[in-house]
Amino acid sequence: MMTPTELADVLVEMPMPSAVSIGFTTESYFDAIRGVVDIFASKKNLETIYITSQMPSNSIIDVLTLLEIDMKRIHFIDCVSQVMGGAVARPDNVYFVESPTMLENIMLKVEYLMRKNKGKDSVVILDAINSLAIHNNTKILSEFFHILINSLRAKNAYTIIFSMEDFSSEELKGMMSLICENVISMSGKGEG
């Protein structure tokens, strides 16, 4: 089982821009967050754009607070809260997408935040592919990732896609292998 520091060390070695899929089990979810959002982003001095499709941004913010992770340089794109009828509070660093099916709007919010970051080195984290796959078919999802990752490559940004290994179909694993240069499995089970 990979520790957060080991994960961050692997990521730090990857050239910019890189697209990486990180697979983990439910138990190592917090370790993946710490490894990427805290250690890796800090070491590389990166602005972080965190796309939440797994759970609402306020839950992720609670997790990051619990892990004592500094959130000054993290912006969230929340694809869950509005579809649940939530998101009453609108923190400054959270941008809402109406539904996880509005994949173009996710790209538009990423584009907006990249512009706001004004060329600063960035990492875009998508948490997680499994929940997006609930709402979208594989065909449109592949197209979405293909465009998003290439657009981020052009902007010299890292793309990190979280994947829950226990819930990943062979199709999703195949997609990750195709669109990402690197596939990391924190559990050592292997993603592809």
Place this chain on the structure above:
Amino acid sequence: MRIIAVLTMVTKPIVRRAGEERNRCVTGVEGLDNILNGGIPRGNTVLFTGSCGTGKTSISLEYLVHGAIDGENCLFISVTEASVKLLENIIPYEFFDDSLIKKGKLVFVDMPVIYNKLGLVTVEFTLEDVDTLVKAIGSIVKELDIKRLVIDSITSVCYRLKTEEKIREFILKLGKTLSELGCTTILVSEISPTAERYSLYGVEEAIADGIVLMGNLERRGDLLRTLQVVKMRGTQHSRAKYVLDLTPCGVLLVPLLKGGSVSSGGG
């Protein structure tokens, strides 16, 4: 090298070498400039057409603001809404600077004021009125050395012209006058969400040099704002559909994903 000489009604022929690029009016809307291979060919009259809430006015304003920032004199002629109200309602662009208006780089004029000054008070304009109106707009553009013009909306002007003949006359004369003055013009056109043509009267679309279709696309209950360049004389361009967002950074565009099941809903 072969020379193409294009003779027009203007006494001086426009001479352009084969393969030579036309001078561009960079809109400043990055996604749109990419679609148009660098911007609108200078002097073109372009119809921005779509149903309500599709972002026609926002993108037109952004086009003018970028022009003004680049030092060009820009004019917005508001037909349907008082300029003061319009300015209150536009998205507060991060790149917008009040001084552009104070310096006269960005000018707002209400069409009813022009009508009043010209004594055009009848509900239906005559062909002479059309002439008078085109000359008046041409004079303003010439006097202020306007390089970018937006008329929002042309549909409201056409409403007072009534017949196809007068609409054709108006747009042809206006386009010619503005093109000769080196002014690149956006005519905002309103259509209903279910319209199967690009303009209310069907004449505007045939005469304009370019058509940018803005619409709402419904996909599985989600409503997406879309933009598609249907026609643009003088340049190669993408004809694909893009999804847009109106943000404080300006209009952003990304390609429409085609993998899902798509049902059209008004453009």
